[in-house]
Every structure is written in structure tokens, then in C-alpha cells.
Amino acid sequence: METGRPHSQAPQRETPPKAVIRIRDLHKRFGENHVLRGFDLTLYEKENLVVMGKSGSGKSVMIKCLVGLMEPDEGMVEVLGQDLATLDRQELDRLRSDIGFLFQGSALYDSMTVRENLEFPLRRHREKLGHFTDTLPLVTEALESVGLAHAIDLMPEELSGGMKRRVALARALILKPKLILYDEPTSGLDPITSKEIIGLMRSIQGKYGTASLIITHDVDCARVIAERILLLVDGINYAEGSYGELSQSTDPKVEAFFKK
Amino acid sequence: MDYLENIWVRIITFLRETGELAEFSGRFFREAFRPPFEFREFLRQCYQMGNRSLMLVLITGFIIGLVLTLQSRPTLIEFGAESWMPNMVGISIVREIGPVITALICAGRIASGIGAELGSMRVTEQIDAMEVSGTNPFNYLVVTRVMATTLMLPLLVIFGDLIALYGSALVEYFKGAMSFRLYFNSVFDALSFGDFIPATVKSFFFGFVIGLVGCYKGYYCKKGTAGVGKAANSAVVMASLLVFFVDFMAVFISDIFYEL
Numbered sequence: 458m459e460t461g462r463p464h465s466q467a468p469q470r471e472t473p474p475k476a477v478i479r480i481r482d483l484h485k486r487f488g489e490n491h492v493l494r495g496f497d498l499t500l501y502e503k504e505n506l507v508v509m510g511k512s513g514s515g516k517s518v519m520i521k522c523l524v525g526l527m528e529p530d531e532g533m534v535e536v537l538g539q540d541l542a543t544l545d546r547q548e549l550d551r552l553r554s555d556i557g558f559l560f561q562g563s564a565l566y567d568s569m570t571v572r573e574n575l576e577f578p579l580r581r582h583r584e585k586l587g588h589f590t591d592t593l594p595l596v597t598e599a600l601e602s603v604g605l606a607h608a609i610d611l612m613p614e615e616l617s618g619g620m621k622r623r624v625a626l627a628r629a630l631i632l633k634p635k636l637i638l639y640d641e642p643t644s645g646l647d648p649i650t651s652k653e654i655i656g657l658m659r660s661i662q663g664k665y666g667t668a669s670l671i672i673t674h675d676v677d678c679a680r681v682i683a684e685r686i687l688l689l690v691d692g693i694n695y696a697e698g699s700y701g702e703l704s705q706s707t708d709p710k711v712e713a714f715f716k717k
Numbered sequence: 718m719d720y721l722e723n724i725w726v727r728i729i730t731f732l733r734e735t736g737e738l739a740e741f742s743g744r745f746f747r748e749a750f751r752p753p754f755e756f757r758e759f760l761r762q763c764y765q766m767g768n769r770s771l772m773l774v775l776i777t778g779f780i781i782g783l784v785l786t787l788q789s790r791p792t793l794i795e796f797g798a799e800s801w802m803p804n805m806v807g808i809s810i811v812r813e814i815g816p817v818i819t820a821l822i823c824a825g826r827i828a829s830g831i832g833a834e835l836g837s838m839r840v841t842e843q844i845d846a847m848e849v850s851g852t853n854p855f856n857y858l859v860v861t862r863v864m865a866t867t868l869m870l871p872l873l874v875i876f877g878d879l880i881a882l883y884g885s886a887l888v889e890y891f892k893g894a895m896s897f898r899l900y901f902n903s904v905f906d907a908l909s910f911g912d913f914i915p916a917t918v919k920s921f922f923f924g925f926v927i928g929l930v931g932c933y934k935g936y937y938c939k940k941g942t943a944g945v946g947k948a949a950n951s952a953v954v955m956a957s958l959l960v961f962f963v964d965f966m967a968v969f970i971s972d973i974f975y976e977l
Contacts, residue, residue: 524849553851564846566838578850581753632850 474501476535477636477668478523483532485518492518494692495532500636505662505669507679509714510689516672517561519689520638523670524556525549537635554582557629557637557667561644563621565613571624572596572609575631582632599627602664603657619650626657630665637661639671643678655681676715680704688714734955741933745863748856755861762865770826770873774819778877781818782810782884790892799893800903806885807904808912815878816916817964820923823870824956828931831862832952835935836945844936859936863928870924871917911975919967923960930956 478500485493492515500506510516521527522534525541534541539552566574575596600606603623613621622642629637642658643651655678662669673679679686680700688696688703688711696703696711704715785806793799835858838844847854882904889895934952938944 521845526845526848550851550853553849556849558846558849560842560846562841564842566843566846567841577847578852581850581852628846628850 474504476500477502477537478670479533479535480519480523481533483519483522483534484530485515485522485527486530492692493522493529493532496689496692497694498687500668500670502668503662503666505671505682505684507671507673507683507686508689509673509676509679509686512674514689515692516689517640520640520670520672523638524553524558550581554578554632555635557632557634559622559625559629559637559639559642561641563613563618563625565616565621565625565628567613569613570609571600571605571611571613571616574613574624575599575628578628578632595631599631600624602630602661603627619646619653622646622650622654623657626654626661630661633665634667636668636670639669639673641673641675642671643673643675651675651678658682737937738929738933741936742929744855745859745929748853749860749864751856753856755857758857759861759864762861763869766823766827766865766869767872769830770823770869771876773822773826774873774877775880777818777822778815778879778881779884781814782806782881782886783888785809785814785881786885786888787892790888802889802893803885803895803900803903804907807882807907810878810881810885811908811912812916813964815881816874816920816923817960819874819877820870820920820927820960820964821957823866823873823924824927824930824960825953827866828927828934828952828956829949831866831928831931832934832938833945833949835859835932836938836948839936839938840940840942840945855936859932862932863925866928866931867921867924870927871920874916874920915967915971919963922963922967926959926963927956930959 476499478498480496480498483493483496484491492513496515496519498506498508498519508516508519518527522529523536523541525544536552537555539548541549541552544552565571566577569577572593576592579592579595596609597606600609603626605620605623605627608616608620608624613624616624626642639658643654646654658669658671659682661667669682671678671682683700686698686700686703687694690710696706696708698706703711706712706715786802789802789805790799793802793805835844838858844854844858847857882901886895886897886900889900890897931952934948934955938948
């Protein structure tokens with residue numbers, strides 16, 4: 458385990474893995490509030506990295522900077538080998554089609570059915586249809602992978618919280634992304650549904666071989682899914698390591714997260 | 718001192734909002750001509766907006782026609798000008814009352830509806846979800862709605878004008894024993910293209926500002942449920958004020974043309 462301002466380290470592998478996300482010296486301010494103060498992160502191919510931190514520590518701001526929903530004040534954000542600052546609108550949209558994003562509140566389009574929700578990203582990315590001429594096979598496949606093929610014609614208001622999260626996960630998968638970002642994937646869910654969602658995240662990673670960046674407060678989620686955990690405190694990297702390493706830490710700020 | 722400061726803050730807010738709205742409208746014109754065109758969504762919005770407002774416009778128009786005629790009758794009888802009633806009502810309804818009242822009704826109904834709908838989509842991160850999936854939410858949500866209000870408002874004005882004239886004719890039929898045929902012949906004799914064209918043209922502008930303001934307020938809605946309410950409320954206020962401003966400009970410009 459490293460504390461203070463560690464350098465991001467690749468997991469021990471035989472061939473050097475390729476970075477899918479590289480963030481260097483990221484700063485973001487909202488007026489007087491300096492939320493991110495030089496944050497660094499590297500996520501490697503097929504890796505599950507969990508970012509933990511208190512509310513207001515800048516996790517959500519960081520993940521929004523990663524997909525261009527917010528512009529950083531300083532620093533470099535590189536996703537799938539492309540520096541976000543150099544991309545125009547169309548290039549950014551193309552890049553986004555390779556990124557799946559699971560929102561904290563699911564963010565399903567409430568005026569559309571489940572099918573239409575999943576079809577929506579395909580409207581602009583017809584190339585993702587592959588050899589299919591219709592969207593239905595892809596929609597069905599994505600829904601089957603989250604076990605909700607029967608809900609295809611339901612409206613979001615007819616779904617439970619857990620089902621909404623699973624549909625949102627299917628929507629994040631529909632464009633066959635290389636990278637999935639999860640913003641608090643288990644928040645607001647009961648423990649059983651949380652376990653189901655975590656199980657799905659693991660099976661999706663196994664099936665699609667995606668890299669995942671997970672922002673969570675849920676220590677159980679981090680324990681099950683994380684290959685590496687990064688602790689964000691006051692807008693900077695505070696500690697980094699595996700669950701085993703961090704949970705043994707005697708540092709009070711790290712302990713505060715991991716002690717039962 | 719506080720009072721002066723308050724006025725200064727209001728002036729700054731007004732100037733900032735005017736600038737942002739101008740920028741928003743510039744973005745609308747850039748995006749409106751950029752494919753893909755969301756034709757299905759545009760038709761859905763046309764249907765929803767027409768359907769949502771038609772009954773209210775018809776009822777209000779009918780009552781205004783009735784009241785205007787009932788209120789004007791005694792004065793016109795006093796001057797022996799009862800036979801001028803269709804001319805007076807026709808011109809005032811077609812030139813001014815019909816378009817402005819319809820626009821104000823739509824400002825209340827449509828602008829607030831759009832403000833609340835887009836506002837809640839912003840708050841629940843649905844707009845962010847569209848953005849992240851590489852689709853263009855501005856094109857899908859804003860362009861379609863603004864175009865729909867721009868197209869639907871003149872149609873609603875025509876319906877409102879006709880029903881107001883019918884209400885007026887009804888009063889004349891029962892109180893002045895004037896036949897419907899004579900009433901409408903007198904109305905159309907009194908009207909010229911110079912009455913229809915500016916009224917129709919300004920109705921397009923009314924529709925445009927109503928849609929634009931509703932979308933602007935909703936699209937940039939502040940977080941929280943209070944933000945949604947505020948977006949809906951301020952959309953009505955701003956759209957109503959802009960309707961009067963556009964009306965003033967339209968009358969001013971058409972006056973110049975008449976003088977030429």
C-alpha cells in the first residue's frame with residue numbers, strides 16, 4: 458500500500474498492460490471551492506479500479522471530466538489513447554461510443570420504453586450494429602446479459618430500483634464499450650440487489666473484457682470487484698493498493714473507510 | 718445600500734441571462750441545420766403541443782370573442798355604429814388579441830411544460846446520459862421542441878381567431894339579429910392581407926421565443942427539485958415578457974412598412 462501522493466502502479470503482469478485512462482495533475486475549481494487538486498489516475502486494460510472517497514471529495518467531478526461532461530481547469534485527461542482537450546465535438550462523440558456509463562440514479566429516459574432506452578445510443582452509432590440491420594437483436598442480447606429480456610416493452614416507471622439499474626447497465630453495454638464507468642453502482646439499493654448488481658458487473662467484465670472504473674462508498678462492492686483501490690481525500694490521491702493492503706492499513710484516514 | 722446592491726445584482730443577472738439566451742439561440746440555428754434530423758420526435762412534439770393547448774386556446778378564444786362583443790356593443794350602439802361591430806372585432810382579434818392571447822396561453826402551458834420536462838431530465842441526469850452515449854441531446858430535445866412550437870403557434874392562433882370570431886358572431890346573432898353569413902362577410906371585407914401577414918409572421922416568432930425560453934430554462938436547470946419548479950416558473954415569466962417585446966417590435970416594424 459502507498460499513501461500520500463503515490464505514483465499509479467500497474468498490476469503485476471507479464472506483458473506491460475495498455476492504459477485506457479490516464480489522468481495527470483487534474484484540477485477543478487467551483488468558485489472558491491478547489492475540488493480536485495492535482496489528481497492522478499491510470500486504469501489499465503481489463504482492470505477493475507475502484508475510487509473511494511468521502512462525499513464532496515471530487516469523485517463524481519473526476520468521472521464527469523473523463524467523459525467530457527465537465528472541463529478540467531488544469532491537467533491532462535487521456536481516454537483510450539485520446540487527449541480529451543484536443544477532440545472536437547464529433548471526435549468526442551465517437552470516443553464516447555466506446556465508453557459505457559452507469560449513472561448513480563440509473564438516468565433512464567422516462568418517456569421511452571426499455572427497448573427505446575437501449576436503442577437510443579444506436580441512433581447515432583449505426584456502425585455498432587455490425588452485421589445486423591435491426592436493433593432488436595442487440596437490444597435483446599444486452600437485456601439478456603442483465604437478465605431482463607422480459608422487460609423490453611415496460612416503461613421505466615414500471616421497474617423497481619434494481620431493475621432500473623440493470624436496464625441502465627444494459628444501456629451502457631449496448632454499444633459494446635471498451636471501458637465502463639460506474640458512478641455509485643449500488644447506492645440506494647438493498648444489500649441483496651446490490652450483490653446482484655456487483656455479480657452482474659463481474660460477469661460483464663468476464664464476458665466483454667472491458668476495463669472498469671468504479672466510484673463507490675460501498676466497501677463490500679470494493680472488496681468483491683476491485684483489483685486496485687484508490688482513495689481520494691481532499692481532491693488528491695491519498696492511498697492506493699489492493700483491498701487486502703488497504704484494509705490492513707493503520708493510517709487513520711484509510712482505516713476510517715475500511716474498519717467494520 | 719442593500720437596495721442598490723439588489724438592483725445591481727438584478728441588472729447583472731438580466732444581462733447575463735440575455736447573453737446566455739442569445740448564445741442558446743445561436744446554438745439552436747447551428748444545430749437545426751446539422752443532420753440527423755429527428756423528424757419523428759419533431760412530429761411527436763407537434764402533436765403533444767397542439768393537443769396540449771388546443772382546448773385551452775379554443776375556450777379562451779371563444780370567451781374573448783363573446784366578452785369583447787358584449788363589452789363593445791353599448792358604446793357602438795351609443796354612436797350608432799353597431800354595424801361596425803364585425804369590422805372592429807375582426808381587426809382587433811386577427812391583428813392583435815388573437816395572436817397575443819394565444820401566445821400568452823402557450824407561454825403558460827407550453828413553456829412551463831418544456832421547462833419542467835427538460836429540467837427534470839437535467840436533474841435526473843437523463844440529458845447527461847444522452848450526451849455520454851454520444852448522441853446530441855440538444856438536437857433531440859431542443860431543436861425538435863423549438864421547431865414544433867414555432868410551427869404550431871400560428872396554427873393555434875388561426876384556431877383561436879376563428880373561434881373568437883364565432884363567439885362574437887353568436888352575440889351578434891342573439892343580440893343584434895345579425896346572420897352568421899352577414900357577420901363573417903363583414904369581417905372578411907374589413908380584413909386585408911396586410912392584417913393577416915404581420916399577425917401570422919409574428920405568431921411564428923412568438924412560437925419560437927416560447928419554445929426557446931422553455932428549452933433554455935429547462936436545459937440549464939439547477940440541480941434539485943426546487944430547480945425544476947424555478948425553471949418552469951421563470952420560463953413562463955420570461956416567455957410572456959418576450960412575447961410582449963416581440964409584439965412591440967412586430968407592430969413597430971409593420972408600422973414602418975405601412976408608412977412606406
